[in-house]
Amino acid sequence: MAPPQGSRAPLEFGGPLAAAALMLLLPVTMFHLLLVARSGPARLLGPPPSLPGLEELWSPWALLLCLAWLGLQAALYLLPARKVAEGQDLKDKSRLRYPITGFQALVLTALLVGLGVSAGLPLSALPEMLLPLASAATLTAFISSLLLYLRALVAPASALAPGGNSGNLIYDFFLGRELNPRIWLFDFKYFCELRPGLIGWVLINLALLMQEADLRGSPSLAMWLVNGFQLLYVADALWYEEAVLTTMDIIHDGFGFMLAFGDLAWVPFTYSLQAQFLLYPPQPRGWPLASFICLINAVGYYIFRGANSQKNPFRNNPSDPRVADLETISTATGRRLLVSGWWGMVRHPNYLGDLIMALAWSLPCGVFHLFSYFYFLYFTALLVHREDRDERQCLQKYGLAWHEYSRRVPYRIVPYVY
Ligand SMILES: NC(=O)C1=CN([C@@H]2O[C@H](COP(=O)(O)OP(=O)(O)OC[C@H]3O[C@@H](n4cnc5c(N)ncnc54)[C@H](OP(=O)(O)O)[C@@H]3O)[C@@H](O)[C@H]2O)C=CC1
Numbered sequence: 001m002a003p004p005q006g007s008r009a010p011l012e013f014g015g016p017l018a019a020a021a022l023m024l025l026l027p028v029t030m031f032h033l034l035l036v037a038r039s040g041p042a043r044l045l046g047p048p049p050s051l052p053g054l055e056e057l058w059s060p061w062a063l064l065l066c067l068a069w070l071g072l073q074a075a076l077y078l079l080p081a082r083k084v085a086e087g088q089d090l091k092d093k094s095r096l097r098y099p100i101t102g103f104q105a106l107v108l109t110a111l112l113v114g115l116g117v118s119a120g121l122p123l124s125a126l127p128e129m130l131l132p133l134a135s136a137a138t139l140t141a142f143i144s145s146l147l148l149y150l151r152a153l154v155a156p157a158s159a160l161a162p163g164g165n166s167g168n169l170i171y172d173f174f175l176g177r178e179l180n181p182r183i184w185l186f187d188f189k190y191f192c193e194l195r196p197g198l199i200g201w202v203l204i205n206l207a208l209l210m211q212e213a214d215l216r217g218s219p220s221l222a223m224w225l226v227n228g229f230q231l232l233y234v235a236d237a238l239w240y241e242e243a244v245l246t247t248m249d250i251i252h253d254g255f256g257f258m259l260a261f262g263d264l265a266w267v268p269f270t271y272s273l274q275a276q277f278l279l280y281p282p283q284p285r286g287w288p289l290a291s292f293i294c295l296i297n298a299v300g301y302y303i304f305r306g307a308n309s310q311k312n313p314f315r316n317n318p319s320d321p322r323v324a325d326l327e328t329i330s331t332a333t334g335r336r337l338l339v340s341g342w343w344g345m346v347r348h349p350n351y352l353g354d355l356i357m358a359l360a361w362s363l364p365c366g367v368f369h370l371f372s373y374f375y376f377l378y379f380t381a382l383l384v385h386r387e388d389r390d391e392r393q394c395l396q397k398y399g400l401a402w403h404e405y406s407r408r409v410p411y412r413i414v415p416y417v418y
């Protein structure tokens with residue numbers, strides 16, 4: 001058995017008690033939101049809707065569907081890859097290899113769903129199954145985290161994540177012990193981060209759009225906007241799949257309940273809340289307002305993509321011609337930090353772009369319903385906390401050079417504000 005490693009790493013997320021609370025609170029919040037969304041005028045802060053019976057929350061068919069979905073995405077992951085990318089250096093300086101098949105998986109899934117729908121598959125019935133599907137996804141996430149925890153007990157110390165190995169069972173189960181659990185090229189964390197949840201999210205959105213068409217004759221402009229924006233976000237993530245290899249989740253975090261639940265349940269069922277909201281009541285939007293919202297989304301996307309498309313090539317090869325003329329500072333580790341371009345504006349320009357997009361996804365739902373701003377509010381809290389975690393990690397990695405970077409680029413996410 002591998003000895004607990006990284007026990008000196010400071011505890012994150014408020015330690016074991018907070019981790020236990022989050023493990024309960026996150027699924028409860030997700031079910032609350034799903035119930036509120038289908039309770040007519042969705043009120044975020046209203047009294048909780050009455051609890052549905054067990055038959056509405058659980059169905060073996062939903063579990064079967066959930067497992068079949070995971071099986072389909074796993075099969076698509078294993079198709080011959082157009083490219084096999086290398087991850088960042090591990091502790092022992094080796095690099096893992098990752099198949100780049102995400103966008104192809106999205107296109108093939110779309111083709112299969114298209115064929116299914118034209119053969120009579122009742123996709124618009126999917127929204128009726130959201131509750132039992134969310135239960136099945138939560139159970140799958142819980143069992144996967146348990147298996148991952150057990151697997152980490154026999155993993156070599158070099159395979160463990162810097163955090164998530166405190167020796168406290170609850171905390172380590174939540175954060176995840178092993179950094180890159182995988183069987184040969186099948187990397188569980190990389191697979192879950194980008195495939196079943198993200199593609200599942202746009203499929204749920206599409207099913208809601210079709211249900212709205214069944215209800216009202218055609219989907220509303222607001223529903224088209226939400227579907228379009230979120231499809232762009234998911235397609236972008238899969239097109240630039242390689243970029244995920246330089247994110248905190250892949251480089252730093254273990255694979256435990258937080259990411260398993262986040263990827264498999266939280267993302268598809270809560271990120272689709274705006275589309276769920278739009279089924280009741282109708283939100284008429286005119287083209288002038290819609291164009292303005294599109295502009296906000298485009299600005300957010302431009303910043304998000306620009307920032308990630310500077311950091312990722314730079315991390316893979318600092319002399320890449322796309323980033324070679326950007327100003328950098330050196331660090332004692334030998335790695336350099338960008339201090340110009342997007343990374344010279346704020347220290348997390350990609351978060352800024354992501355937040356602007358999050359706002360654009362809520363605006364089609366109007367400005368009077370706090371419920372449709374849940375994603376924006378949650379995401380702001382997530383990114384502020386994430387930025388704080390990243391700041392600590394970078395300070396630990398880069399020491400004085402990070403102080404110098406913070407001096408030259410004083411704002412974290414929003415220029416002149418934060
Ligand atoms: N939709 C969603 O729910 C979520 C989306 N996201 C998005 O995911 C993406 C990745 O986020 P995340 O992993 O948190 O953060 P980043 O992609 O910003 O990665 C942070 C890392 O980048 C490196 N870095 C920081 N500053 C510089 C610099 N100036 N020059 C070069 N490298 C630098 C550091 O790692 P090192 O130096 O070791 O390479 C740092 O640890 C973001 O676009 C974010 O918006 C994130 C969370 C949730």
Ligand SMILES: CC(C)=CCC[C@@H](C)[C@H]1CC=C2C3=C(CC[C@@]21C)[C@@]1(C)CC[C@H](O)C(C)(C)[C@@H]1CC3
Pocket residue numbers: 026193194233236237244247249258259261262263266267
């Ligand atoms: C509250 C809770 C359950 C927390 C878990 C957080 C996860 C939901 C997110 C952590 C980082 C994520 C990323 C994406 C989705 C959400 C999670 C898993 C991401 C795949 C979305 C698409 C982006 O383009 C991305 C690839 C940059 C991004 C990576 C981080």
